[in-house]
Amino acid sequence: MEYVIQTKGLTKVYGSLCAVNNLSLNVKRGDIYGLIGTNGAGKTTLMRMLLGLANSTRGEIELFGSSNLLEGRRKVGALIETPAFYNNETAMENMRRFAILNEGVDDSEIRSLLDFVGLSHTGKKKVGQFSLGMRQRLGIAIALLGRPELLILDEPVNGLDPAGIKDVRDIILKLNSQGVTVLVSSHLLDELGKIATVYGIMSHGFLVEELSAAAVSEKCGGCITISVNDSAGALEIIKEAYPETEAETQAGVVRILSPVSDLSEINALLVSRGIKVYQLKNDSLAAEDFFIERMGR
Amino acid sequence: MKKLLCFELFKLRKRKSFYVCTGIMLLMLFVSVLSTKEMLEESFYSNLKITATEITAESLSISNFRLIAGIFVVLYVCEDFEQQTIKNIVSMGYSPAQAYFAKTIVLWIATSFMFVLTKGFVFAFSALVLEAGSIDYMFFAIMGAQYLAIMAELAFGIFIALLLRKTGRSVSAYIILPLVLTMVLFMLFDAFELEYYHLDRYWLLFFIDEISYLPVETAEVTRVAMVSPVYIALFLAAAYFINRKRDI
DSSP states (O other), rough: OOEEEEEEEEEEETTTEEEEEEEEEEETTOEEEEEEEEEESSSHHHHHHTTSSOOSSSSEEETTTTTTTHHHHTTEEEEEOOOOOTSSHHHHHHHHHHTTTTTTTOOOHHHHHHHTTOOOTTTTBBBGGHHHHHHHHEEEHTTTTTTSSSSEESTTTTOOOHHHHHHHHHHHHHHHHHOEEEEEEEEEEHHHHHTTOOOOOOEETEEEEEEEEHHHHHHTOOEEEESSOOOOHHHHHHHHHOTTOOOOEETTTHHHHEEOOOHHHHHHHHHHHTTTEEEEEEHHHHHHHHHHHTTTT | HHHHHHHHHHHHHOHEEEEEEEEHHHHHHHHHHHHHHHHHGGGGGTTOOOOOHHHHHHHHTTTHHHHHHHHHHHHHHHHHHHHHHHHHHHTTTTTHHHHHHHHHHHHHHHHHHHHHHHHHHHHHHHHSSSSSOOOOOHHHHHHHHHHHHHHHHHHHHHHHHHHOOHHHHHHHHHHHHHHEEEEEEHHHHHHTTTTGGGGGGGOHHHHHHTTTTTSSOHHHHHHHHHHHHHHHHHHHHHHHHHHHHHHO
């Protein structure tokens, strides 16, 4: 198993506050690792330590299996807190500046990166006049200079409108499909749920739990509650049509415990077999409850 | 490190303040030479002789080099911290120490360039307009000592900028702090009757004035040339440790 990030006992203390406490994190190559936690949980501090923006008080960091962090960081692209630019320059000029710091990045690569994040049309517009979404996308483009193998994104959708959020999500998924490992933090559970393959739950500086998206789904996902006039009959019909599905009756309702691709199909099936369906609920809140409980709120 | 130096040099080339500060100093020297010429033409000063050598030696004070170059240094260092672009640099695999060294080297190049340019300009222009005067080893010794004093000021500017990181605060501190510190120290020296130690002879703020106005004694030049490197080492070391210790 190749880990791109491993930390052991990583700790950061600010005065009397322990922002990150004895944290051991493992990010595998190819993962989209979603770091979840409330504000002040220590997500940003952790990322800042990984990138060398903050000195750790104790503990070890390994990037790409090596403790030579300067070398490792050359393979990392990052967007931490708000994106930083030279505001009186255009997107292209900013990209050219930061390209100097990377190996062999030419103008054509810069153009293709700007195109990739949808900023190829910005021309002579100064970055200072960019919208929040455009700045966020330019921040990602700068992070992608030098073709990083690992992308570290801190709250990349913060403050964006729904279209902007979707743009950033699509970019992350596209990059991951090209082999880029992503460590992304957010307090928007729903948003992370759409992309993360692994979750790390942080609370008060601690990494409470590390678990895969499949494990989360197993623990709380796929729970569909169906209120019907005949729960036993409905369960029989469902088991007959979907023999692989795990389902049960409980207090007069049917609960489907394994993932279901199309709820309307089950509804139509039950109605066609004379079962009255009063309510059909995808219990997605369960995942939210699961995380909130672990985040200690 | 080479790429980081290229990055900083590119940044220097794009900095308007670099051209503006150099331009202001050249303009002040230009006006000063012309007004000196005009003054010498007046009958009252007809016996007075001011040569290009003298004006060149005085040019650091005339052009306010210490203040203007110092402000440029502070603006340059603070920019990356204020705009947070230092985050991009460090997260791309460069240590804060490397960023510090690259900035220091580029600022040394920039201020050296300003120094040589202003000196060259004022000497050439005043030689054209006034009498050139004699250039001897003492003239070069004064230039050398002035250069070292300016480098000590540069180190002080870097130290202040890395300590405070905000443009407004750093510029104010660069201007006001030495004055306040001077006042406090001299009051203390007065209070404890320590005048004997001649603090003013070793005080960086006075160096430029001390060796700007001819005739300058060899002892003064030697003292400035020997003490300035101590200031350079102290300020650069302090700036380095502050930069290493603090988070970005």
